Structure formats: structure tokens, C-alpha cells
Amino acid sequence: MLFFLRRLVGAIPVLFAVSIFVFGFVRVLPGDPARLVAGADATEQEVASARQSLGLDRPIWEQYVRYVGASLKGDLGVSSRTREPVIDVIAARFWPTLWLTLAAMGWATLAGTFIGVWAGTKRGRWQDQVAMLVAIGGLSFPGFWLGFLLINLFSVHLGWLPTGGFDSWLSLLMPSFTLGVGVAAVLARFSRSAFVDVAGEDFVRTARSKGLRERRVIWRHGVRNALIPVVTLTGLEFGTLLGGAIVVETVFAWPGLGRLLVDSIAFRDYPVIQAEILLLSAEFLLINLVIDMLYGVLNPEIRLRS
Amino acid sequence: MVSSLINRRSLQIAALTVGLGLAAPALAAGQITVGVGDNILGLDPTDLNDSVSLSASRLFFQGLYGFDRDLKLVPVLAERTDVNADSTQYTVHLRKDVKFHDGTPFNAEAVKINYDRLRDPANHLKRQSLLEAIDKVEVVDDFTIRLVLKAPSGVLLNYLAHTGASILSPKAIAQYGKEVSRHPVGTGPFVFTSWATDNLKAARNPDYWRKGLPRADGVIIRSVGESGARLALLRSGEAQFIFPLPQETVQVVEKDSRLAIDKTPSIVTQYVALNTQKKPFDDVRVRQALNYAIDKNAFIKVVYNGFGIPQDAPVAPGIAFYSKQGVWPYDPAKAKQLLAEAGYPDGFETEIWNFSNTLNNRASQFLLQQLAAVGVKVKLNPLEAGVATTRLWGAKTPEEAEVRMFFGSWAPSTGDADWALRPLLSSRSFPPALYNISYFKDAEVDAELQKGLGTADAGQRKAAYDKIQKLVWEKTPWIFLSVNTLVAGRDKRLTGLTQLPDTSLTYEDAELQ
Numbered sequence: 001m002l003f004f005l006r007r008l009v010g011a012i013p014v015l016f017a018v019s020i021f022v023f024g025f026v027r028v029l030p031g032d033p034a035r036l037v038a039g040a041d042a043t044e045q046e047v048a049s050a051r052q053s054l055g056l057d058r059p060i061w062e063q064y065v066r067y068v069g070a071s072l073k074g075d076l077g078v079s080s081r082t083r084e085p086v087i088d089v090i091a092a093r094f095w096p097t098l099w100l101t102l103a104a105m106g107w108a109t110l111a112g113t114f115i116g117v118w119a120g121t122k123r124g125r126w127q128d129q130v131a132m133l134v135a136i137g138g139l140s141f142p143g144f145w146l147g148f149l150l151i152n153l154f155s156v157h158l159g160w161l162p163t164g165g166f167d168s169w170l171s172l173l174m175p176s177f178t179l180g181v182g183v184a185a186v187l188a189r190f191s192r193s194a195f196v197d198v199a200g201e202d203f204v205r206t207a208r209s210k211g212l213r214e215r216r217v218i219w220r221h222g223v224r225n226a227l228i229p230v231v232t233l234t235g236l237e238f239g240t241l242l243g244g245a246i247v248v249e250t251v252f253a254w255p256g257l258g259r260l261l262v263d264s265i266a267f268r269d270y271p272v273i274q275a276e277i278l279l280l281s282a283e284f285l286l287i288n289l290v291i292d293m294l295y296g297v298l299n300p301e302i303r304l305r306s
Numbered sequence: 307m308v309s310s311l312i313n314r315r316s317l318q319i320a321a322l323t324v325g326l327g328l329a330a331p332a333l334a335a336g337q338i339t340v341g342v343g344d345n346i347l348g349l350d351p352t353d354l355n356d357s358v359s360l361s362a363s364r365l366f367f368q369g370l371y372g373f374d375r376d377l378k379l380v381p382v383l384a385e386r387t388d389v390n391a392d393s394t395q396y397t398v399h400l401r402k403d404v405k406f407h408d409g410t411p412f413n414a415e416a417v418k419i420n421y422d423r424l425r426d427p428a429n430h431l432k433r434q435s436l437l438e439a440i441d442k443v444e445v446v447d448d449f450t451i452r453l454v455l456k457a458p459s460g461v462l463l464n465y466l467a468h469t470g471a472s473i474l475s476p477k478a479i480a481q482y483g484k485e486v487s488r489h490p491v492g493t494g495p496f497v498f499t500s501w502a503t504d505n506l507k508a509a510r511n512p513d514y515w516r517k518g519l520p521r522a523d524g525v526i527i528r529s530v531g532e533s534g535a536r537l538a539l540l541r542s543g544e545a546q547f548i549f550p551l552p553q554e555t556v557q558v559v560e561k562d563s564r565l566a567i568d569k570t571p572s573i574v575t576q577y578v579a580l581n582t583q584k585k586p587f588d589d590v591r592v593r594q595a596l597n598y599a600i601d602k603n604a605f606i607k608v609v610y611n612g613f614g615i616p617q618d619a620p621v622a623p624g625i626a627f628y629s630k631q632g633v634w635p636y637d638p639a640k641a642k643q644l645l646a647e648a649g650y651p652d653g654f655e656t657e658i659w660n661f662s663n664t665l666n667n668r669a670s671q672f673l674l675q676q677l678a679a680v681g682v683k684v685k686l687n688p689l690e691a692g693v694a695t696t697r698l699w700g701a702k703t704p705e706e707a708e709v710r711m712f713f714g715s716w717a718p719s720t721g722d723a724d725w726a727l728r729p730l731l732s733s734r735s736f737p738p739a740l741y742n743i744s745y746f747k748d749a750e751v752d753a754e755l756q757k758g759l760g761t762a763d764a765g766q767r768k769a770a771y772d773k774i775q776k777l778v779w780e781k782t783p784w785i786f787l788s789v790n791t792l793v794a795g796r797d798k799r800l801t802g803l804t805q806l807p808d809t810s811l812t813y814e815d816a817e818l819q
Binding site for chain 2: 030031036037038039041042043044045046047049052081082092148152155156159162164167250252253259263265267268
């Protein structure tokens with residue numbers, strides 16, 4: 001618990017550094033947010049008016065002081081694109097992204113690990129080769145292509161599933177499948193090699209020589225240890241997907257964080273870009289923390305050392 | 307949410323019956339779903355400048371005037387207007403039978419509150435310049451309002467007809483303040499239900515002042531940016547209308563007997579602005595040569611799949627006071643001859659910019675090839691929209707301007723020649739003020755633009771705009787290219803949904819059979 005708290009407190013300076021970096025970074029991007037807000041057919045007065053209402057007519061140090069001051073009070077500002085509070089903009093996209101990530105990671109982790117371990121136990125046999133071929137196939141499938149194949153089959157021809165959007169759990173099926181394929185494939189290959197490595201270790205031989213049943217040797221001794229690198233990878237993939245999946249979100253008109261970031265950058269929507277990058281950094285820090293704790297669960301030795 | 311579940315269920319039933327070889331039943335009766343290409347950014351028309359949001363706001367809002375399908379000015383919340391002799395006072399008589407969705411009566415006071423709100427610079431509304439000609443808004447009686455102008459104007463009613471000058475419920479303005487953009491309350495045919503990120507829902511206004519309308523029970527607007535996904539929305543029956551229909555998918559729609567393609571002539575002109583103050587474009591012979599060098603019909607065919615017409619005047623045919631000049635002929639030999647006369651027998655090298663996207667890049671590539679054929683070597687520099695704002699409007703003076711050729715377009719949203727010409731060709735419109743990217747400066751054109759703007763007399767205005775268009779056509783500050791056709795996909799059971807030349811949709815008469 002103390003470890004957990006210490007890590008949480010340690011995240012604060014990191015996030016602070018990120019906030020400064022992002023604040024500077026968005027302002028270095030070429031492009032005039034006021035002109036983008038006002039539009040190509042705006043008069044000079046309208047552009048000036050937009051600049052004033054965005055607070056961009058003030059000196060940059062003043063903008064930063066205001067930004068930090070407001071952020072500390074929990075006020076992330078107002079989107080220049082939609083004039084909504086940034087917190088609402090992000091929240092509206094965060095939940096769809098979280099659901100999509102959980103669904104995709106859920107099935108992909110289970111299927112990927114299972115296929116990987118299973119292939120590992122059949123190392124060198126035809127089952128292994130077929131499984132790894134499928135995994136390579138899954139890796140090389142472009143997401144937009146798979147997405148459109150699914151839409152064409154299940155929405156246009158069969159009419160079973162909605163083409164996209166975020167309305168019901170049915171609309172979650174195709175995007176989460178499309179998004180999970182690549183992850184499952186990576187995990188399958190990764191957990192196979194991790195398992196193969198572990199299977200050659202002394203402790204596995206010991207377990208077997210003790211006369212334990214093969215199933216127990218594999219799942220209790222082998223897989224548990226092989227899972228450590230797999231957990232690391234899963235955590236990283238999870239973090240990446242939480243940042244939004246632009247291709248899948250685009251194909252399935254999914255209102256996620258990936259598209260929000262792209263749209264915000266195109267519009268030079270400084271407050272939203274800042275908040276979203278900060279959110280992503282916080283998510284990564286949190287995920288890393290959870291992974292570290294999972295290590296301890298999987299291997300008590302790691303817990304002791306820390 | 308409930309209605310979307312019902313929709314979904316009826317969809318599944320539809321799917322099952324199709325599977326059994328039976329005819330598909332209609333979707334939830336009269337519920338129309340429209341797929342659009344961009345996100346809706348807000349629903350306060352006075353604070354919007356993108357066409358998708360403005361179009362969506364028309365579900366809820368109306369102005370004193372509006373446009374019909376041919377962009378002719380028609381009274382909406384106004385009955386008629388009396389203009390005084392020198393065009394400085396407009397007395398508008400309002401309809402007496404109109405209520406806002408929240409029950410607030412529509413009257414002169416409501417108009418005054420709205421116009422004063424839009425005009426007040428402190429409100430920072432994006433459409434404030436629509437009413438900049440107005441000096442005072444006076445309530446004459448309950449249903450009469452007088453607009454006193456700073457200077458004579460002939461185009462005021464066109465500005466009032468712009469969606470940006472729509473009338474909001476004064477009660478909603480007071481109640482919601484800046485949040486009014488998420489709580490649209492107007493006088494329009496539909497009332498607001500809900501708006502999530504990609505999904506706007508509206509229901510029939512039962513007390514709509516046009517009796518018997520609207521026909522549809524409700525409208526859903528879904529934002530689907532990816533063109534293939536938008537097409538799937540139409541083909542799967544989830545939407546009954548999509549715009550824009552990607553031109554490369556037109557054939558798919560044509561083959562489907564359930565679907566139709568709607569074509570609407572637009573008011574969007576596509577042209578290349580040539581920087582008339584920089585060499586070699588300061589020589590009118592060079593500019594004319596470039597006009598001769600482009601095959602406009604091939605341009606439309608290759609870039610827009612044939613959906614468009616060659617530009618035959620500086621403004622599109624749908625614009626008031628359009629004055630036809632005839633398409634600039636395609637004649638590469640003449641182009642070479644003019645270049646030689648101007649001192650460029652071997653052509654020259656230059657650069658073309660655009661707002662980078664697939665279509666603009668394809669168009670620019672086509673121009674590159676045609677210009678190369680007459681010896682003009684052009685380098686394409688596609689600009690990301692944000693970067694373009696700094697490159698185009700960053701220059702404070704014509705001397706600073708780096709732009710040489712710019713492939714762009716213009717959609718004059720007031721439907722009048724003034725806004726089709728003045729922002730692009732007046733010497734007062736050089737960036738950063740407005741959009742005169744060709745830095746065109748001509749005393750005669752400037753004078754006529756002022757004349758056209760300063761009178762409400764149709765005869766005088768016509769004379770001014772005839773002269774301007776003739777002058778501009780000869781002086782060729784642009785390579786005149788095309789006026790595009792709007793292409794939408796429609797389920798044949800949907801009727802009465804019309805698209806205006808400025809891309810906005812009118813839902814009043816729409817119904818699903």
C-alpha cells in the first residue's frame with residue numbers, strides 16, 4: 001500500500017512536466033487557432049474577436065499562468081472548436097474508448113495467450129505452425145480492410161449489426177473484434193515464445209520430476225512464469241488502445257479519443273490537445289503501476305525485492 | 307435512446323425478413339436518418355461557420371428571411387419589408403402566428419434581442435459581421451421592427467436570410483447564456499431531443515406555424531467522416547440520405563435499385579488565385595495564357611467524375627446578378643503564344659498551394675500536368691489547414707505575401723454577388739482582412755463593388771455587377787475552373803428532402819414512405 005501511494009505521489013512531478021511540455025508544444029505548431037475558429041470567410045475583426053475570446057491575445061507567460069491556475073482548480077478550459085468545457089468533451093469520448101479497449105483487450109488477451117501457450121505445448125508440430133501462421137495473418141491484416149469486410153458482410157448484406165456508432169452493445173462487436181485481432185496475434189506469438197523459454201527451465205523439469213500432472217505443470221508452473229513478459233506487453237497495448245484507435249474509430253464512426261485528438265490538432269484546439277495528452281500520460285503511469293503490482297502477484301520474489 | 311433501440315430492433319426484423327425472402331418492412335415510420343461527413347460543432351447558428359453545423363441548426367431555427375432551392379430570397383418569419391428611398395432604413399413586418407418551441411411568442415422584441423446580441427462585439431459571436439451594416443434596431447410595434455443602417459445597403463435582406471442571422475428564443479438566451487449552443491430553441495419545424503458526439507436527434511414540432519408540416523416524425527443526423535462507412539450507412543438502410551456521396555462510389559449506388567443519386571448545382575466556385583502583384587503573374591498575358599492552358603471539361607471529368615460545369619463567370623450561375631461571360635476556351639497553342647509575348651517563351655517555374663486533401667491534391671496534380679504542357683513547371687505544396695492559416699493570412703502586406711498560385715474555392719453563403727466578389731477581389735480584402743489571395747487591385751472594380759453594395763436598386767446593382775464580372779473575366783486574377791455539383795445518396799422511399807446550393811438541407815417536406 002505504501003509502495004502504491006509513493007508511486008502515485010511520484011507521478012505528480014511527471015504530469016507537471018508533461019503539462020509544460022504540451023503547453024509549449026501546441027504553441028510551436030504552425031497555424032492560427034483564431035483564424036481556424038473564425039473561418040476562411042471571416043473578416044479581420046471577427047478573427048480578432050475570436051483571438052480575444054480564446055485568450056490568445058495575451059502574452060504567453062500569462063496564458064500559462066492562467067492555464068496552470070485554472071487546471072489546479074479542476075478547470076481545464078473550454079474547447080475552441082465546440083466551446084464546450086474540455087472536461088465534457090473528453091468525458092464524452094473517454095467512455096466509448098474505455099469500453100472499446102476493454103472489449104478488445106478482453107477477448108484478445110484470453111484468445112492470444114491461450115493460443116500462444118497451446119502452440120507452445122505443441123512446439124514444432126503442425127498445430128504450432130498453423131497457429132503461428134494464423135497469428136502472422138492477424139498481424140498483417142490492415143484494420144480498415146478487415147473493418148470494411150465485416151461491415152459489408154454483417155451490416156450491408158446480412159443486416160445483423162449496425163455499421164457503426166455507439167448506440168448499443170451490438171455496435172461494440174465489430175470494432176472490438178477488428179481492434180483485438182492485431183493484439184491477439186501479438187500476444188499469441190509473444191506468449192508462445194515466453195512459454196517455450198520457461199518450459200526449458202529447471203523448475204519446470206523439477207515440477208515434472210515430482211510427478212505432477214502435465215496440465216498442472218503447464219498452467220500452474222509454466223504459464224504463471226511465462227505470463228510476466230506477457231503482462232508487460234498487455235499493459236503497453238492497453239495503454240496504447242486507451243489513447244484511441246484512429247483507424248477503427250474512423251471506419252466504425254466510433255466516438256473515441258483517437259479521432260478527437262486528430263480533430264483537435266487539425267483545429268489547433270489547444271485546451272483539448274493539452275487535456276487529452278495529460279490524460280494519456282496519467283493513464284500510462286497508472287497502467288505501469290498496475291503492471292508492477294501484477295508482477296508481485298505472479299511472482300512473490302519480485303514483491304519481496306521491491 | 308429508446309427510439310434508437312426501437313430502430314435497431316426493427317432493423318433486425320427487417321434483416322430477418324430479408325433473409326426469408328420477404329419484403330422488408332419500413333423503418334420506424336417517418337423517422338429520417340441522415341449521414342453527414344463532419345461533426346456538428348454547435349447548434350447556435352449565430353456562432354457557427356461550418357456548413358454541416360449550420361445546416362443542422364436549420365432543423366430548429368429560422369430567420370426573418372431565407373432562401374428557396376434556387377437561392378431566391380423568400381420571407382420566412384417576416385411578411386414583407388419596406389425600404390426607404392436611400393436604402394438606409396428597413397422596416398420589417400413580422401408574422402403574427404409564430405411561437406418558439408418553449409412557448410415564448412415571436413415578436414419585434416424577440417428580434418431586437420437577437421439582433422442586438424449578434425451585433426454586440428462583447429459576445430464574440432462568429433457571425434457578427436452579418437449585421438455590421440446595422441446602426442440601430444428599433445421596435446415600432448409588437449410586430450414591426452425598423453433597422454437603421456450606418457450607410458445605404460442593397461444586400462441587407464440577403465444577410466438577414468443567412469442561417470447565421472436566425473432568431474433564437476429570447477427566453478433560452480437568458481436561461482442558458484453561452485450554453486445556448488447546446489440547447490437550441492427556435493421557431494423551426496423540429497424541436498431538439500438530444501445531441502451526443504456523433505448523433506443529433508430532433509422530433510416533430512407539433513405547434514409548427516406552417517400547418518401540416520413537417521411531415522416526418524423525427525430526424526437523426528449522424529456524423530460519419532469516412533466515406534466508405536457513410537456509404538455503408540445508406541446501403542444497410544440505417545440512413546436514408548447521405549451527403550456528400552463520395553464520387554468514386556456513385557456507380558455502387560447507381561446499381562442498387564433501392565437507391566437514388568441527388569444532384570444539386572452548387573454555388574461553390576473552384577479556381578486558382580494568381581498573385582497579381584508578383585512576377586510573372588503581374589502580366590495579364592501570363593494569367594490569360596494559364597486560362598487557355600487548362601481543359602476545364604477534362605478537369606471536371608478527371609477530378610470530380612464529371613460532377614460540375616465549367617466556370618463561365620466569376621460567380622456561379624445560382625448567385626444573384628450572375629453575368630455569363632462564356633467558358634474560357636482551351637487553346638494550348640494560344641497559351642504558348644501569349645507566354646512568349648510576355649517574355650516567357652520557355653515557360654517558368656512556380657509553386658501552387660492548396661488546403662491539402664485527396665480531392666484538392668488530385669485537382670492540383672491535374673493542373674500541374676496541363677500547365678507543364680505549355681512549359682510552366684509548377685511544384686505542388688499542399689498545406690495542412692492549420693499551416694495554411696499562417697501561410698495565407700500571416701502576411702500583413704502584399705509585399706510580404708509568399709503565395710504565387712492557390713487552388714481554392716468559395717461558397718458565398720448570402721447568395722448575392724456582393725459576397726461572391728468583394729471578399730475575393732476588392733483591394734480592401736487583401737489578407738489578413740479577407741480572402742483576396744490574388745492581391746487583385748483594380749480601381750474600377752473597387753468603385754463598382756462600392757456602388758453595388760451601396761444601393762438597393764436592382765437595376766443599378768445589376769449594372770455594377772455586369773461591369774465587374776466583365777472586367778474580372780478579362781483581367782483574369784484567377785484561372786477560372788468549375789462550379790461543382792453536390793452529390794448525395796438517397797433511399798428512394800425518402801421524398802421531399804431538398805438540398806440547397808449552399809449544401810444545407812431543408813427537412814420540412816421530407817417524408818419516408
